[in-house]
Amino acid sequence: MDCPICGSDDIEILNSKQKSSKTKLMEEYLLRCESCGHVFKDIFSAKKPKPYRLIISEQDKSHKTTIDLSPSDELKTGEILLSEFGQVEVTSIEVNDKRVNKSKIEDIDTIWATSVEIPARIGFSVDLHGEVDSYKLDLDRDFEIAPGDVVKIDKHIVKVHVIKTQDRKLTSGFAKAGVIKRVYSKPVKFNNFDYDLTKDIFKKTS
Numbered sequence: 535m536d537c538p539i540c541g542s543d544d545i546e547i548l549n550s551k552q553k554s555s556k557t558k559l560m561e562e563y564l565l566r567c568e569s570c571g572h573v574f575k576d577i578f579s580a581k582k583p584k585p586y587r588l589i590i591s592e593q594d595k596s597h598k599t600t601i602d603l604s605p606s607d608e609l610k611t612g613e614i615l616l617s618e619f620g621q622v623e624v625t626s627i628e629v630n631d632k633r634v635n636k637s638k639i640e641d642i643d644t645i646w647a648t649s650v651e652i653p654a655r656i657g658f659s660v661d662l663h664g665e666v667d668s669y670k671l672d673l674d675r676d677f678e679i680a681p682g683d684v685v686k687i688d689k690h691i692v693k694v695h696v697i698k699t700q701d702r703k704l705t706s707g708f709a710k711a712g713v714i715k716r717v718y719s720k721p722v723k724f725n726n727f728d729y730d731l732t733k734d735i736f737k738k739t740s
């Protein structure tokens with residue numbers, strides 16, 4: 535926006551207020567031109583977000599859901615949206631039974647997307663007195679592992695001793711899978727365990 539008096543675009547926002555009606559969201563700005571000092575108001579308005587049909591494909595399954603978007607905006611394939619199933623990338627947009635790459639959101643019937651929630655891949659070593667069984671695991675990035683955890687993995691029940699993250703080695707506390715490089719563990723003679731990671735094994739590497 536430019537100053538209505540001198541045309542400068544060097545504008546400072548002094549204040550902003552949100553107003554909303556049934557269908558619109560309005561933002562009222564109090565502005566000052568840094569060139570001539572003129573103070574003026576400007577109103578930005580957008581249609582209120584509405585739910586749109588969203589179909590997310592993820593490996594071999596798909597989820598039908600909705601996502602709230604502002605009808606005034608535009609959507610393009612390749613954009614990332616935050617859905618209830620996490621981040622998704624728009625792969626196709628359906629408008630009047632046609633697939634398009636770009637559309638004003640108010641015209642959209644269905645948004646097609648794929649999940650881009652990438653699991654964290656971590657290493658997991660089981661120290662068998664000289665030999666090591668080593669695994670690659672795929673875990674939710676938020677999954678927490680702590681030194682001292684007793685874990686079932688494959689045919690072993692082990693206790694976590696050390697967690698190597700991107701920048702340090704932990705022997706206490708906990709770390710989220712998203713930052714873990716490798717977990718070091720030793721077998722214990724327990725029958726109970728805190729959790730089972732067997733289903734998360736991507737492959738056994740040694």
Ligand SMILES: [Zn+2]
Nearest residue numbers: 537540567570
């Ligand atoms: Zn001005």
